[in-house]
Amino acid sequence: MSELLSSLLQDARVWQGHQHRKTTQPAESTGYQVLDNQLGGLGWPRGALSECLLDTCGIGELHLVLPLMQRVSQEGKTIFWLNPPHTPYAPALAREGVSLDHLVMINTRDQDDFLWTLENCLRSPVTGLVLAWPGRLASRDIRRLQLASEAGGNVCVLFRSRREVDQNSPAALRLELVPGEHQDLQVNIIKRRGSWPGQLCSLALGHRADRAIKESSQVVQGPWSGVDR
C-alpha cells in the first residue's frame, strides 16, 4: 500500500501543498533558464498538454517554443503545426536553425477533423512537438487530447485565447502570456503539476527585433511621393 502511495507522490499525482518536491515527470527544457526554474527545473511536460493563453500574435509566443523546436527538429522528430493563424515564415524558421524538413503544417476544415488529427499526431511515435491553435475547445475535448498525449509521450502546446483563463482545464501546464514593456514576455503560471501556481517571470526577447538591421538605416530615406510606378 505504501508503495502505491509513494509512487503516487513520486508522479506528483497527489498534490501536497506544503512540500516542494522535485517530481520525476518527463519534461523538455524550455531553453529559458528563468522559466525552467519557475517550472521546478523541468520545463515543458512530456506526455501532457500545455496551454499558452494569449490575446494576440506577435508577442513572442513562438520564441517561447523556439528552443524546443530547434532541439526536436535536430533530433529528427516531426513538428506539426495545426491550424496556425498565419503562415509560419520559412526563411525566419530556417534562420533560427529549425530544420524545415521536419516541419509539417496541417490545416483542417472543421473541429472534428482537428481533434482527430491532433489525436493521431499525439499518439504517433514520430511526433516530437505539436503546436496547435484550436479555437474554442470543450473541456471534454481537452480531456480526450490529454489522454492521447499521455499515450504518445510528446510535447503538445495549445495556443488559446486569454478569455479561457477561467475555464478549468485538464492540461498539465497553463501559462498566461502577456507582452511586457520592453519587448519582453511576461509568463504567468496559472497551473502546473506538482507545485503551487502563481509564479510570474519575465523573459527578455529583445533579440526578436534584431539590431543587425541597424546598419541598413543609413539608406537614404527618400521622399517617394513623386515617384510614379
Added chain:
Amino acid sequence: MLWLYLHFPHLLLDHIRRHQTSTGALAIVDGAGHFVVQACPTARNLGIETGMRLKTALGLAPDLNIMRADPKQEAWLLEDQARWLYHYAAHITLAPPDGIWAEVSSLQKLYGGLPAIWQTVEQALTERQLNAWVAIGHTPSAARLLAHTGKGECTADKGHILNAVGKLPLLTAGFDKKSSTRLQRLGLNTLGEVFALPAAELARRLSPELLVIVQKIQGTRADPKAPWQPPHTFRQRADFLQEVEHSQGLLFSLQRILAELEEDLCWRQQDTDTLRLVLQHRHEEPTRLRIRTTGPEHRAEVFLKLIRLKLDQHPLRAPVTGLILAVKRFTGREAPIGQDLLGETQDLNEAWHTLISRLQARLGEQALKQLAPREDHRPECAWSASDVRKPGKPQKSGSGQLPHRPLWLLKGPRPLLQTPIAWHSGPERISGGWWDGQRVHRDYYIAQLPGGELAWVFRDVQDGWFIHGWFG
C-alpha cells in the same frame, strides 16, 4: 514436351460467386439475353440447365439472379487466371475464351514429378474457389481435348494419352462440319479410327487442314505456342449482383482483392504507393478514388485501413454495381532497416509513413504542407509550400546569410490602423518583381504596436502603411 491444360467451364460464374456473401440462384445469359450459358449449382438444383431459354429459367426460378456474359470481361478474367498460374509455371499460353496452357515437362524437376505439379495447381484452384478441368497431354491440342471432357489424368505416358484421345468422339475434335459429316458417313466415330487412316490418303480424300489438326493432336507436326507475358500492372475487378449501397458492403470484396494484391506484390518483390479504385454505378459516371500512401507499401491491412478512411470521407453517390482496383506504379522493395533482432525498436520510418498516410487519407492531400524558403527578395515570394516528403539527409543551409524576418507572415498585407508606440529598426528597402509584373517597392520597419506586439510593417511606394508579419 508435356502440356497442362486448364479448362474453366464457368469462369464468370465463379468470379461473381466468390465476391458475393449471399448465395442465391445465379445464371449467366448470352449477350443477347435469350439463353442460359452458365448456371450455378443452386440454379441447377432448381432445374435450370445450360442452353435453356431465359424465359423458361425464370419460370422455374422467379428470383433468379441474372448476369449477362461480356466477352471483354471474360478476356480480363482469363488474364487474371493466367496471372496467378504464372506464379507456378513460366511458359503459359492463353486459349480464349476459357482455357490456359502451361508447359509442364520443364517443371518436373522443380516440383519433383508430375503429381506434385498437378497437386499444386489443384490446390491453387481450390484456394481461389475456381472450378477448372485439368488435363495433361503430350501436345497442346491433346491436352485441350482431354480437358474438355473433364476426365484428364495425371500421366506422362504418350501411349496412354493417345489411347485416351483416341476414344473421344469425332464431334469434340474441332473439325469443320463438312469434314466431320464425311468422316461419319465413312463409318468413323472416334478419333482413334481417324488416326488409323494413312496420312496421305486423309489429306487427299478429305482436306489438308484436317490432316494438320490430326497431326497436331498426334504430335507429328509442330504446334508452337507463344508464351504469355504478365502485364506490368495489377488490375482486379469485382461485380455485384445486388447493388451495394453502403461502403461497408464493398469492404468484403476489397479485402479479397487486396489480399491478392499483397500476394502479387510479394511475388514481384515490389511495393506500391498509389491505388486506383473505380466504383461503377448503374446510371452515373463511375467514381474514381485515388488512395495514396506516403511510402512504399505492400500490406493488405494497411491499404484496407486507408480505403476505409477514404470511403468514410467520400460517401457513395449512388449504389455500386462493380469495382475495379488497379495499381500501375511499382517501386522496388527496400530491405527494412533499423530493426533489431527481436523487433523491439519501433520502426520510425514506417510509423511516419503510416501517420502521414492516415492524415492525408482523411484530410486530403492538400491539407498537409511542408515549407521551404525560396530565393526571392519579395517577402511573399520568399517561401513555398509543397507536398509532404519524407525528410532525407539534413542539409546544411547557410542560415547565417538569411535576413532577419518575422516568424509569422500574414496571408496578405493588412492596413496599419494603430500608431506604433516604438520603432525598432528600419527601413529595409525591398524593391523587385519588375521581372514578373508583381512589382514590390517597400520600406520595411519593425514596430511595436500599442497592444505590445512586434509587427513587421512597411510603407508602400504609394504612401500606405501595412502590417506584413508578426514577430511571434
